[in-house]
Amino acid sequence: MSISIKDLPDEERPREKLLTLGAKALSNVELLAILLHSGTRKKSVFELSQEILAKYKEDGLASLVNSSPKELISIKGLGLAKVTTLLAAIELGLRLAKKPSAQKLAIKRPLDVVNYVMPRLRYEKKEHFAILLLDTKNQIIAFPDISIGSLNASIVHPREVFRCAINHFASSMILVHNHPSGDPSPSMEDIHITKKLIAGSKILDIEILDHIIVGDNKFTSLKQQGMIK
Structure with missing residues (x-):
């Protein structure tokens, strides 16, 4: 028997539960049910939500980030209105995650960097090479992208890296890039580029x-690996 939201007591209905207990108290199914609003004649909104989560169970909600409208519409019960609502909610979440804090954050350890950059880079399909620019107190000044695409020496040129650092009056920087494969292990190219940029940094003072490589909720610090002295 299909259970609809109307069959539930008021305190168990997702909207009422959210208003009473807050969004964090809701399961993924309940949050999706609120966004989808309704099911179909043969399928309750809870069943539809469960079907979406089951379809993407391998990577969980992370898979929805890169789902196309065409892919989502292929799920029976998802029309244009529901799909656009889902994708808009996902994009809003991503933008909030990427929005820099109004208060300057001081970097004290690699994990501080990871917590700052992971929401922005974790789900990117291409490699993004960026630099975290810091002031004399190790507070974040800016986090600009330098290049997008397969990481190699022709794309990541020291000139662009240090021009950006000079323009922001940075005292120091941390190199950051992602591995879309999810594995943050450094490649030979990663190590080569790091050494090349360090050589330039000594000239410009x-x-x-550090150089932080971000994977799927994992990271590698070349400093911790002993590759940066």
């Missing part, structure tokens, strides 16, 4: 503190 803008210290490179």
Whole structure:
């Protein structure tokens, strides 16, 4: 028997539960049910939500980030209105995650960097090479992209990296890039580019503190690996 939201007591209905207990108290199914609003004649909104989560169970909600409208519409019960609502909610979440804090954040350890950059880079399909620019107190000044695409020496040129650092009056920087494969292990190219940029940093007296490689909720710090002295 299909259970609809109307069959539930008021305190168990997703909207009422959210208003009473807050969004964090809701399961993924309940949050999706609120966004979808309704099911179909043969399928309740809960069943539809469960079907979506089951379809993407391998990577969970992360898979929805890169889902296309065409892919989502292929799920029976999802029309244009529901699909656009889902994709708009996902994009809003991503933009909030990427929005820099109004208060300057001081970087004290690699995990501080990871917590700052992971929401922005974790779901990217291409490699993004960026630099975290810091002031004399190790507070974040800016986090600009330098290049997008397969990481190699022709794309990541020291000139662009240090021009950006100089323009922001940075005292030091941390190199950051992602591996779309999810594996943050450094490649030979990663190590080569790091050494090349460190050589340039010594001339300009803008210290490179670390190179953080982000994977799927994992990271590698070249500093911790002993590759940066």
